[in-house]
Amino acid sequence: MYTLKTLIFITTLLILTQSSVALSRPEAIESLLKRLDSKRASSSVQESAAIAVLKRLLPSHVHSFVFEIVSKDVCRGRSCFLINNYYKKSSGNGPEISIKGTTAVEIASGLHWYLKYQCGAHVSWDKTGGVQIASIPKPGSLPLVKDKGVMIQRPVPWNYYQNVVTSSYSYVWWNWERWEKELDWMALQGINLPLAFTGQEAIWQKVFMNFNITAEDLNDFFGGPAFLAWARMGNLHSWGGPLPQKWLDQQLCLQKQILSRMLELGMTPVLPSFSGNVPAALKKIFPSANITRLGDWNTVDKNPQWCCTYLLNPSDPLFVEIGEAFIRQQVKEYGDVTDIYNCDTFNENSPPTSDPAYISSLGAAVYKAMSRGDKDAVWLMQGWLFYSDSAFWKPPQMQALLHSVPFGKMIVLDLFAEAKPIWKNSSQFYGTPYVWCLLHNFGGNIEMYGILDAISSGPVDARTSDNSTMVGVGMCMEGIEQNPVVYELMSEMAFRSGKPQVLEWLKTYSHRRYGKAVHQVVAAWDILYHTVYNCTDGIADHNTDFIVKFPDWDPSLNFGSDKSQQDNMHILLSSPGTRRFLFQEKSSDFPEAHLWYSTQEVVKALWLFLDAGNDLPGSLTYRYDLVDLTRQVLSKLANQVYRDAMIAFRRKDARALNLHGQKFLQIIRDIDVLLASDDNFLLGTWLESAKKLAVDPSDIKLYEWNARTQVTMWYDTTKTNQSQLHDYANKFWSGLLEDYYLPRASTYFGHLTKSLEENKNFKLTEWRKEWIAFSNKWQADTKIYPVKAKGDALAIAKALSKKYFG
Numbered sequence: 001m002y003t004l005k006t007l008i009f010i011t012t013l014l015i016l017t018q019s020s021v022a023l024s025r026p027e028a029i030e031s032l033l034k035r036l037d038s039k040r041a042s043s044s045v046q047e048s049a050a051i052a053v054l055k056r057l058l059p060s061h062v063h064s065f066v067f068e069i070v071s072k073d074v075c076r077g078r079s080c081f082l083i084n085n086y087y088k089k090s091s092g093n094g095p096e097i098s099i100k101g102t103t104a105v106e107i108a109s110g111l112h113w114y115l116k117y118q119c120g121a122h123v124s125w126d127k128t129g130g131v132q133i134a135s136i137p138k139p140g141s142l143p144l145v146k147d148k149g150v151m152i153q154r155p156v157p158w159n160y161y162q163n164v165v166t167s168s169y170s171y172v173w174w175n176w177e178r179w180e181k182e183l184d185w186m187a188l189q190g191i192n193l194p195l196a197f198t199g200q201e202a203i204w205q206k207v208f209m210n211f212n213i214t215a216e217d218l219n220d221f222f223g224g225p226a227f228l229a230w231a232r233m234g235n236l237h238s239w240g241g242p243l244p245q246k247w248l249d250q251q252l253c254l255q256k257q258i259l260s261r262m263l264e265l266g267m268t269p270v271l272p273s274f275s276g277n278v279p280a281a282l283k284k285i286f287p288s289a290n291i292t293r294l295g296d297w298n299t300v301d302k303n304p305q306w307c308c309t310y311l312l313n314p315s316d317p318l319f320v321e322i323g324e325a326f327i328r329q330q331v332k333e334y335g336d337v338t339d340i341y342n343c344d345t346f347n348e349n350s351p352p353t354s355d356p357a358y359i360s361s362l363g364a365a366v367y368k369a370m371s372r373g374d375k376d377a378v379w380l381m382q383g384w385l386f387y388s389d390s391a392f393w394k395p396p397q398m399q400a401l402l403h404s405v406p407f408g409k410m411i412v413l414d415l416f417a418e419a420k421p422i423w424k425n426s427s428q429f430y431g432t433p434y435v436w437c438l439l440h441n442f443g444g445n446i447e448m449y450g451i452l453d454a455i456s457s458g459p460v461d462a463r464t465s466d467n468s469t470m471v472g473v474g475m476c477m478e479g480i481e482q483n484p485v486v487y488e489l490m491s492e493m494a495f496r497s498g499k500p501q502v503l504e505w506l507k508t509y510s511h512r513r514y515g516k517a518v519h520q521v522v523a524a525w526d527i528l529y530h531t532v533y534n535c536t537d538g539i540a541d542h543n544t545d546f547i548v549k550f551p552d553w554d555p556s557l558n559f560g561s562d563k564s565q566q567d568n569m570h571i572l573l574s575s576p577g578t579r580r581f582l583f584q585e586k587s588s589d590f591p592e593a594h595l596w597y598s599t600q601e602v603v604k605a606l607w608l609f610l611d612a613g614n615d616l617p618g619s620l621t622y623r624y625d626l627v628d629l630t631r632q633v634l635s636k637l638a639n640q641v642y643r644d645a646m647i648a649f650r651r652k653d654a655r656a657l658n659l660h661g662q663k664f665l666q667i668i669r670d671i672d673v674l675l676a677s678d679d680n681f682l683l684g685t686w687l688e689s690a691k692k693l694a695v696d697p698s699d700i701k702l703y704e705w706n707a708r709t710q711v712t713m714w715y716d717t718t719k720t721n722q723s724q725l726h727d728y729a730n731k732f733w734s735g736l737l738e739d740y741y742l743p744r745a746s747t748y749f750g751h752l753t754k755s756l757e758e759n760k761n762f763k764l765t766e767w768r769k770e771w772i773a774f775s776n777k778w779q780a781d782t783k784i785y786p787v788k789a790k791g792d793a794l795a796i797a798k799a800l801s802k803k804y805f806g
Contacts, residue, residue, distance in 0.1 A: 028408025029433060029471060033157055035339060035376060036268050043069035046104035049264035053108050053184050057123070057131070058115075064139045066095045067107045075102060075153055079192075081110030084149035093139040103266025108187035109495065113152060118143045122512040122621065123188055124484040126181065127680040129621035135515045152495050154190075155463055159494035160270075160413065160435050160474030161186060162195035164342070164382075168229035169444035169479040169729060171198070173689035173707065176257050183261050189491035193435075193472065194262060195342065196269035199255030201228065202248040203333060207325050208279060217281035219243070225690075226706035233344070234277035234309040235297040239715065240706045246695045252333070259334050270380055271330055273341035273370050274323035276312045283310060290316040294349065298724045299716050306716055314345060314365035320372060327373020339376040340411070346401065347385045350392045356400035363404025371409075379405060382476075383412040383422050383434065395426075402432045413437050414462075415476050418454040419538055423462055428469040435472035436462045438490045443729040444479020445543035446681075448632045450486040450533040452502050459493045479729075481680075485509060485533070503529060514622050518615045521622075524608035531597035531605070532632070544593045545635045546642045547668055547737070548730035550744050551591040552722055554764045555646045555752070558589050590646055593639045603805050606633050610801060613794040623793045627678045630797040631671055631732055637804060638667045645749070654756045661749035668742045670800050675734035676786070677793035683735030684785030686711070701782070708779045712740060717776070720768050735785040740778055744771055 040046070050067045066086055072078060081101040088095070097114060101107035115121040115136060122132040137143065174182070186194060201222055208218060223231030224240020225247060231237055262269045283291045290313035299307040312319050327341070345366055351359050370377035386393045393401075402410065412429050414422050416439040423434060436459045440450065463470045473494050475487060488509065492500070506525045511517045535541060543549065606629050616622040641664045648656035675681035690707035694700040711733075714725035747770055755762040 028406075029157070032339070032378060032408055039263075039268075039336065039338070040103065040266050041263050045264055046266050047107070049261070049266075050101075050104040050107040050111070050187075053104075053187055053265075054111060056180075056184055057188070058133060058136065061136070061139055061142075063093060064096045064142055065111065066098045068098070068100045069104070069107070070100045070102060072102050074100070075151070078153045079103065079106055079157065080151055080153040081106040081113070082149055082151045083110050083114050083145050085144045085147075096140070096142045097145070103192065104264065105187050105190060105192045105266050108184075108265070109190040110152070112188040112190075113150070113495070114145070116512055117508075118145060120512050120515070122509075122515075123185065124488065124513075124621070125185065125481045127481040128484040129513070129624035129680070132513060132515045132619070132621050135512075153497075154495060155497045156459075156470055156472050156494075158193040158268075158435060158472030158474070159189075159191045159491070160193045160195075160437065160472055160476070161191040162197075163439075163476045163478050164195070164197065164233065164344070165229040165478050166195075166480065167197045168226055168710070170481065172226050172228070173686070173693055173703075174254075175689075175693065176254060178689075179254065179258055180261065183258070183265065186267070187265050189487075190494045191475075191491075192267050193340070193474070194267055194269060196255065196259055196262065197229075197232075197272055197342075198258055199248075199251035199253075200232070200272050201243060202252035203326065203329050205248060207322065207329050208282075210325065211282065211322065212285050213279050213281055215245075217279045220281075221279040224706045225693075225703060226710040230297075232272070232277065233347075234275070234294060234311060234349075236299075236306050236715075237280075237309050239306045240702075240709065244696070244699050244702070246699065247693075250693070250695075256334065259337055263337060268340060269338050270340045270342050271334075271338055272326075273343045273377075273379075274319070274326045275343050275345045275366075276314060276319060278310050278312045278322070280310055282312070286318055289318045300718050300721045300724060303716055311349065314362045314369075319365060320369045323366075323369020324372035327370060327377070331374065339374060340378045340380050341370050341374070342380045342382075343370070344382050344385075347382060348388070350389055354392060354394075354397055356396045359397055359400040360404040363401045367405040367409060377409070379410045381410060381412050382415050383429065384415040386422050386426065387416070387420055395430075398426060399430045402430050407431070408433070411435060411471065413474060413476060415439055416540070417462070418451050418458055419540070421458065421462070423465075423470070428465070428467055431467075431469055433469050433471040435474045436470055437474040437476045438486070439476050439478075439540075440486060441477035441479050441482060442540060442542040444482075445548075445730055446482050446628070446631075446732040447541060447543040447545070448483060448528070448532045448628060449535060449541040450483055451535050452486070452489060452506075452529060452533045455486065455489050455493065456502050456505075457499045460497070460499050484513075513625075514616050514619050516615070518612045520608040520612040521616075524605040524612075527601050527605040527608070528629075531601050535596045537596050539594055539596070541594055542728070543730060544591075545639055546591070546593055546664075547635055547638050547671070547741055547745070548732060549593075549727040550741070550748065552726075552764075552768070553591065554762050555590075555649050556762050590643055593636075595636065595639070599633070599636050602629075602636075603633055606630060606797075606801060606805075610794070610798055613798070623678055624680055626797050627674060627681060627793050630674055630800060631681075634667055634671050634674075634800065634804065635732070638664055641667065645752075649752050649756070649762075652756055654753060657749070657752060657756065661745075661752070665742060665746055665749070667804075668737050668745065670803075671732070672734050672737040672742070673791065674793070674796050674800060675732060675737065677789050677791035677796050679787075679789045681733055682786060682789070683731070683733040684787040686731075686733070687785060688787055704782060705779055708781070711736065712779060713775050717772050719772060720765050722768065722772060722775075739783070740775075743774060747771055747774070 046069050047067050055062045079102045084098045086095040086098045099107050099110040101110055120135040219242035220238045222243040227240040292311050294309050294311055296302040296307045367379055412432055412434040414434050415437050417436045418438050459473050475490055507522055510521050510525050609626050641660050645657055645660035687707050690703040691700050694703050711729050711731050713723045714728050715723040717723050751767040
């Protein structure tokens with residue numbers, strides 16, 4: 001029950017907010033857009049940036065296109081691109097196509113649209129097959145567009161990109177060369193509102209040192225390179241560290257390059273802001289400050305060496321002081337590059353009281369810290385807290401937070417809108433502008449998965465709904481470089497006013513991706529659309545296949561009868577600023593891996609893919625998809641084989657246990673050989689990129705340990721307890737299967753067999769001791785793994801398909 005005072009406050013707040021929204025909603029957003037437009041680089045700089053994108057993508061055609069920045073008036077007041085034939089006479093291989101856009105991003109998007117729909121080309125990440133440009137005619141022979149040309153308007157202003165943890169799961173070991181490719185990809189996909197989180201530790205170092213925090217204090221505050229995202233969010237401290245000074249300096253330099261290119265392309269970067277996460281030493285320096293020690297986040301035994309960070313309450317004046325200092329330091333380093341700042345103080349960290357008046361005051365304080373540093377600041381907030389902690393965030397509390405800042409000064413990310421849209425049950429976030437986002441991936445796992453129908457219809461339904469406050473679409477995956485079909489479709493929704501027919505779109509997609517139409521491939525994608533890419537069970541797809549997330553349990557007991565075992569498999573994975581999901585919560589005697597489709601149907605799709613192999617020789621996009629699909633099919637088969645082995649163990653059938661156990665191990669070996677045949681599924685690439693960033697030999701060892709640990713045990717262990725986050729960031733990479741997942745399964749089956757032979761109980765603790773000791777040794781190892789593929793992917797995929805499904 002709420003007090004009369006609280007009810008009066010809420011009623012007054014609603015009346016004032018609703019009346020102001022009705023008057024100011026269009027004006028507020030339009031004013032923000034105009035202000036951001038005024039910060040953009042000059043037309044000549046943006047045109048040059050767009051030409052540079054073309055030159056890197058298609059150097060042979062750099063003179064075939066003419067680019068021009070135009071005002072929104074040309075596009076009827078919106079952002080758009082226009083594609084026309086270039087009719088001016090020129091000698092030789094001169095311009096053929098004119099592309100105009102309101103920013104360099106629009107021009108690049110127009111180029112991409114033309115190459116896709118006029119030339120049958122395809123652009124994806126290098127690690128998902130790269131580009132297919134063989135279908136583009138030579139200069140002088142480019143196809144014409146219709147006489148009136150093509151004009152594509154954005155139905156909503158923004159196309160947002162990144163999750164706050166993508167910087168750790170995907171970008172952590174990138175140099176400028178790799179970042180430049182990503183920024184080109186972003187521009188071609190129409191992304192104009194990207195998160196820009198690189199290098200912030202160097203900013204924090206300067207800010208906190210001004211508050212008398214020492215370098216030693218910061219060593220305990222910052223995480224290691226592969227765990228910075230969670231240190232930033234206050235989940236952990238010092239894990240994977242200490243962070244070398246050279247890393248801080250190097251990443252700050254890289255961030256300046258990234259921001260410079262974003263601005264040249266006409267993007268609006270989203271910078272970090274202060275959420276209240278502070279070093280422990282600050283409590284000693286400011287003993288009267290309202291600083292609270294948070295609870296444990298996923299350590300094995302609440303180890304204070306890593307857990308239980310400190311949060312400065314937004315109501316404390318010191319919060320505003322530090323928040324202002326951080327914004328000003330960024331402006332000093334980067335210039336006045338944006339007005340949009342991310343802050344997620346309340347994700348996984350509920351306010352101490354549900355009193356709406358108090359919540360409103362906290363929100364106002366968070367915004368005050370931003371606006372003191374930038375008077376035009378806009379708060380970008382992830383909206384996942386309203387779902388993950390819905391027991392706390394009832395309508396009065398939601399409205400109090402969302403309305404605690406002036407309208408137009410907050411934008412909410414509807415983070416998991418493809419499966420769990422918040423806008424539908426919150427009256428459009430109670431009038432607050434929001435971005436419809438695709439979450440899709442967790443931990444950078446490799447698994448074919450998606451909800452293509454939701455992607456093709458969700459943004460349109462949200463935008464055209466009554467009283468819609470949707471102002472953008474976005475991609476908020478935890479890890480990139482997987483499922484290229486999902487991200488191609490999602491990127492297009494930034495420019496589509498209507499709903500595409502997905503099956504028809506997939507036909508053109510497969511034609512573009514492989515460079516030609518092959519009827520077996522079209523039929524295969526039809527099956528994949530109705531199976532793998534049609535997950536409607538509402539479960540967040542964190543890859544729980546048993547090869548990569550091996551169950552930690554005693555199969556002589558019913559699964560879940562031992563709470564510690566249940567926690568290890570069905571752990572409530574929480575991460576402030578991202579999401580909280582309970583994966584595969586089912587009542588069963590056995591662990592359950594996520595399965596939402598007919599495996600038999602997907603095996604049919606694999607045979608169709610294999611039949612197309614002779615028609616697509618040398619296609620890197622085909623090879624990637626073939627390897628990925630074969631991996632998927634074999635991994636799901638392994639889940640059933642594992643289950644058969646557990647049934648045999650319970651029946652005390654040692655012969656059957658050995659048979660199924662050996663088959664499970666052989667599948668791991670065979671998948672490793674398959675993955676080794678494609679450059680994009682190699683552990684060595686991840687490890688070598690980490691080592692290349694190191695300046696000193698000691699840094700090489702630290703960085704490699706970070707890289708190995710993130711994709712395996714992730715967090716702390718004891719002698720008898722694995723990390724609660726083990727396998728969260730699991731990967732299907734050659735080398736990782738052979739040297740990590742295979743020994744784990746082998747020792748486990750060995751202990752099962754021994755218990756049957758000796759007619760004794762399975763000694764789970766003994767297996768854990770052996771396995772954890774092995775893992776610790778592997779994480780600290782320095783074995784060099786290949787970075788180049790070996791073997792014929794098509795021949796290997798055919799042989800394995802015949803072996804297991806023939």
